[in-house]
Amino acid sequence: LLLSALILFGLEWAVERMVSRDTEVWAMRLNIFMRLFVAPLSVLLAPLGISDQRGEFDEVAVSVTEDDLKTLVDTSEEEGGIEHDERRMIFSIFQFGDTLTREIMVPRIDVLTIDVHTSLPDAVDAFLQSGHSRLPVHEDTIDNILGLLYAKDLLRVWREGNHLDSLRDLLRPAYFVPEAKKIDELLTDMQSQHIHMAVVVDEYGGMAGLVTLEDIIEEIFGEIQDEYDQAEQSPYHVTKDGD
Known part of the structure; x- marks a missing residue:
């Protein structure tokens, strides 16, 4: 659940950044996400007699994979939609669940x-x-x-x-x-x-x-610096003699 929350937070933030810089282009690109969520919902509502009267989402929902999302982020960086550090942060969210201690x-x-x-x-x-x-x-x-x-x-x-x-x-x-x-x-x-x-x-x-x-x-x-951080810090162990 925590990983899902991190991914959703990251995606929401990234999409907001990308869309705000080129509204028309991203409106077309994000149509795929609308299909992803609306199509399954249409299936659930069909038995209740509720359907999409315009028939815009009758097609089978397109499965969006992690690779698709990464490609979307890469494209946005190339086009100046997001900065490199922002791309790194989004990719870190995807890798978070696979990283070992x-x-x-x-x-x-x-x-x-x-x-x-x-x-x-x-x-x-x-x-x-x-x-x-x-x-x-x-x-x-x-x-x-x-x-x-x-x-x-x-x-x-x-x-x-x-x-x-x-x-x-x-x-x-x-x-x-x-x-x-x-x-x-x-x-x-x-x-x-x-x-x-x-x-x-x-x-x-x-x-x-x-x-x-x-x-x-x-x-x-990314790296969090505080007032005690130094570029290089030699490790040492304190023994009972203070050495």
Whole structure:
């Protein structure tokens, strides 16, 4: 249902852009879509004695495929009806349901994690240097993710000067997903469970990477830059010694 909504939204937006620039030409081209929807409706209404008196839609409805729609979008770009970025966004919607989590995740080698035995000051430094709002916490090895540490939880303890025996006391449950999970299904799960970050695991249960809601949204709308994004950012892991 979510994928269908995305496709409908994208098509509505694209058609509005295309038609507004060349009304007469697109009126003729979009006649095929009228046939697609009106013909099946005529079949349903026939038993009730309701029919198209003008007989304009008596022909069999033409089946419009995904390739037909892509061709329509390509033609519009060539004729200046839509911009290249707009075409890319529409095509991204079509590909959305076939994309796997492993294709959009931040790979293991680029993931910043914190060892559960890291001191409070070093953990605070990790958040300040990275600009992230939440980080995975591991014990001994990155494959052993214990949970997620939120910056707001850590900074609250830091500000109030409360004693903290271990970062373990602040951890929130991590959400684990297989790397072969389709991102439309993942998006639905993350929205329904109010999850912003998921730990991606491989077929052996090892940590394969991380995926966020932002990563999924970027598959349609493109790269989203914020004040913390940099052209290049070297990954690092914080151990209990702060190295």
